[in-house]
Amino acid sequence: MSDILSFWGTYLPQILDGLGISLKVTGASLAIGIPAGLALALMVQAKSRFLRWFCLAVVEIGRGAPALILLQFAYFGLPNVGVSLTSFAAAVAALSWSTAAYTSEIIRAGLQAVPRGQIEASDALGLSFADQLRFVLVPQGLRVAAPALLGFAVLMLQASSLAFTIALPELLSQAYIIGTTTFRYMPILCLAGLLYACICIPATLLVGWFERRLARHA
Structure with missing residues (x-):
């Protein structure tokens, strides 16, 4: 056991560097993808048939294609049409597309959960469509979707x-690099898994607490 702890201590800084990059990619993808998902959720209900079908195509491709395929397309496919991205930019672009596609459906369901009577009341008050989105639909819809x-x-x-x-x-790349160098894959992959768990388990518990809190105040 002491040997494993010593091994972890030696390579923990390198693993933490990888974790930092994972968090940056995730944060950038969410920062781009969620607002794009909101825009797609609104535009799939547009009156323009072309805009509606274009946005539906973006959503369905993003949801239907595995994230791995989108990553490969962004990094290896785009250079064939003259667009060359770094690995970080390609990862953010691909995961942002996937995020936008999935969150658009989540947000659209939240928007549809807003009571119809509130929309009719905003019409009766003479609110423009932009004001309806700003003051009625989006705040309540995002609360449901949160x-x-x-x-x-x-x-x-x-x-x-x-x-x-x-x-x-x-994170995983750094674990594989260390495993390749030391031929000790199991300990380093266990450390990577523990780091993922240290973030994901508390985050999952926080989501559950937040959901219960919203339900109590609904």
Whole structure:
């Protein structure tokens, strides 16, 4: 046991560097993807048939294609059309697309959960569509969608491990590099798993607490 703890202590700084990159990729993907998901949720209900079908295509491709395929496309496919991205930028682009696609459906369900009577009341008050979105639909819809969005954020941290396939030095990549160098894969992968668990388990408990709190005040 002491040998494993000593091994972990030796390589913990390198593993933590990888964890930092994983958190940066996840944070950037969520910061881009959730607002894009809100925009898609609104535009799939647009009157323009072209805009509606275009946004539906973006959502369905983002949901239907595995995140690994999107990562490979962003890193290896885009250079074929003259767009070259670093591994970090490709990871953020691919995971942002996946985030936008999934969260658009979560947010759309939240918007549809707003009581119809409140929309009719805002029409009676003469609110414009933009004011309805700002003061009625979006605040209440996001409140309903918040627990699911937080849960999805935990999943995106786990999905960031797929970026090791495009040479991004995130947590799993660092674990594989150390395993390749030392031929001790099991201890270092266990350490990587523990670090993921140290973040994901408290985050999951926080999501559950937040969901219960919202339900109590609903």
